[in-house]
Amino acid sequence: MAKSILIVDDDADVRALLGEFLTQHSYAVHCARDGRHALQLLSRLDPPDLILLDYLMPGMNGSQFLERKRWNPRIRAIPVVVLSAWSRQWSPARIDAVDVLSKPVDLATLLNLVARICEGPTAIHAPVRGMVERRERLDRRERGERWGRMGRRRAGGPGGRPETAVGSSP
Numbered sequence: 001m002a003k004s005i006l007i008v009d010d011d012a013d014v015r016a017l018l019g020e021f022l023t024q025h026s027y028a029v030h031c032a033r034d035g036r037h038a039l040q041l042l043s044r045l046d047p048p049d050l051i052l053l054d055y056l057m058p059g060m061n062g063s064q065f066l067e068r069k070r071w072n073p074r075i076r077a078i079p080v081v082v083l084s085a086w087s088r089q090w091s092p093a094r095i096d097a098v099d100v101l102s103k104p105v106d107l108a109t110l111l112n113l114v115a116r117i118c119e120g121p122t123a124i125h126a127p128v129r130g131m132v133e134r135r136e137r138l139d140r141r142e143r144g145e146r147w148g149r150m151g152r153r154r155a156g157g158p159g160g161r162p163e164t165a166v167g168s169s170p
Contacts, residue, residue, distance in 0.1 A: 003027055003050070004046070005048055005114065006050070007022075007032070008051060009057070010057040014083075015031040018105070021107055027118070035060030035065030050114060050118055051080045052110075053080050053097075054084065055084040062082060079117050081099050081117070
């Protein structure tokens with residue numbers, strides 16, 4: 001069975017070009033014009049193996065789509081590759097993406113990335129923001145460190161209760 005990809009882009013020409021290219025390489029392709037349309041499709045389709053997401057779109061943009069996706073257990077683990085013409089330094093993990101490609105997209109690079117994600121020996125799942133921070137908190141807790149509400153490290157008192165903030169006067 002062909003691996004499926006959802007392309008979410010407000011530019012019909014980009015959807016058509018990427019859709020035709022990926023179809024020629026034996027992928028099943030679905031297209032959505034914005035984040036809201038993508039969520040509607042995802043509610044009716046089997047979850048795709050990958051989402052190619054334009055980040056800057058009218059209506060529901062990429063950031064808003066990723067926020068909604070994060071809270072939906074059915075689609076949360078679908079990997080996302082962000083496509084954007086915005087020439088800013090992106091951190092894929094910061095926006096819950098596997099990778100970020102600049103537009104215009106190099107088709108050979110895209111095909112290699114899609115193959116690595118969809119056809120690779122191990123499945124690549126979407127990172128979920130907050131998981132790294134939770135793991136770091138658990139690691140600190142295991143090391144016996146205490147942190148206050150404002151993120152300041154606190155010294156442990158009797159019974160593990162904080163007495164004073166480190167560096168503050170008593």
